[in-house]
Amino acid sequence: MLRFLVRRVLLGVLVLFLVVTLVFALFYLYPSDVARTLAGRQATPETIALIQARxxxxxxxxxQYGRFLWGLLHGNLGYDYYHQVPVTTIIAAALPKTLSIALGASVIWLVLGVLNGVVSAVRPRSVADRTLTVFSLFFYSLPTFVLGLTLLYFLYFKLTLAGVTFFPPGGYVNLADDPGTWFRSLILPWLTLALVQAALYTRLTRGSLIDVLGEDYIRTARSKGLGEQRITYRHGLRSALTPIVTQFGIDLGVLVGGVVVTESVFGIDGLGFEAVRAINDQNSPVIIGVVIVAAAAVVVANIVVDLLYAVLDPRVRLN
Structure with a gap:
């Protein structure tokens, strides 16, 4: 198990190294004037000279590449000359907001998707299966911003007109400042992401579990008199979770990198919001920092997925 973990970690470090190298090449080799690119379009000559010296x-x-890597190894993601703050300060302020959205929504869509998929798989072509299929296709086909605006209209605007002020209009409240308002402010963003993603996980779970329930060892378990619930949840579902775990790791890693549309709809200045603002301002240091953090999140998520693979299926350790 330790060798398995070491191999995966080393592979993740290699991937992250390649991403960092590519980012350096894009921002330090391609521009004709690197200092002006990093400083932004509103930089003064003094600022450009300062960047060149630093x-x-x-x-x-x-x-230059060695100094770039050395700074990253020491947690230095660069300096935002546009706002006169380190990039780590911006990311440290934005990351908890994105994590709050991503982690909360992922729990909801995982529970909904797996439960709905199991219901559909154990009763294929039933009324419940067809109903869940229709709802899954509906939400999966719905753009995230449309669903978010719809939820805002009916659950915030209409309820507020009716005198019910449960949901705040948008923005983000720190968990430490007011846990209740923090929770209420994130319900709509969570539902916006979760309903779309749960549709995908419902279809994945259904297809995978139907395939597993048709395996020989499942038929053998039935012939030995094991209960249907034990067969489904203890033997079938564990094997069926492999593709779900893969998809979950990828989705969660990407979301941690920035939930751009959801953050924009609900006015939450997380990583996605900061990335879009940096692109509009041509603020290259922030773009570099967000890209590296997003890449690290995807790498870490995939390492965790590989570990879960080894727990769900011990044969993975031999590959």
Whole structure:
């Protein structure tokens, strides 16, 4: 198990190294004036000169690359010359907001998707199966911003006109400041993401579980007199969770990198919001920082997925 973990971690480090190298090449080799690109379009000549001195842009490219890697190893993601703050400060302020949305929504869609998928799989072509299929296709085909705006209209605007002020209009409240308002402010973003993603997980769970329930060892378990619930949940579902775990790791890693549409709809300035603002301002240091953090989130998520694979199916450790 330890060797399995070490191999996966080393592979993740290699992937992250390649991403960092590509990011460096895109922002430090391609521009004709790196200092002006990093400073942004509203930079003054003094700011550009300061960047050139700090980053040693007059030195050979391998020296610049070494300083870039050394800074990353020490947690230095660069400096936002547009707002005059370190990039880590911006990411540290935005990351908890994105994590709150991503983790809360992922729990909801995982529970809904797996439960609905199991119901559909144990009773294929039944009324429940067909109903869940229709709802899954409906929500999966619905754009995230349309669902978010619809929820805002009916659950905030209409309820507020009726005198019910349960849901706040948008924005983010820190958990430590007011847990109740924090929870209420995130219900609609959670539902916006969860309803769309749960549709996919319902179809994945249904298809995977139907395939597993047709295996020989399941028929053997039935012939030995095991109960149907024990067969489904203890033997069938564990094997059927493999593709769900894969999809969950990918989705969660991508969401941690930035929930752009949902954050924009609900006015939450998380990583996605900061990334869009940095692109509009041509604020390259923030873009670099967000890309590296997003890549790290995907790598970590995939390592966790590989570990869960080894728990669900011990044969994975031998591959």
């Amino acid at each position: 980053l040693g842009l007059d030195q050979p490219i391998y020296v």
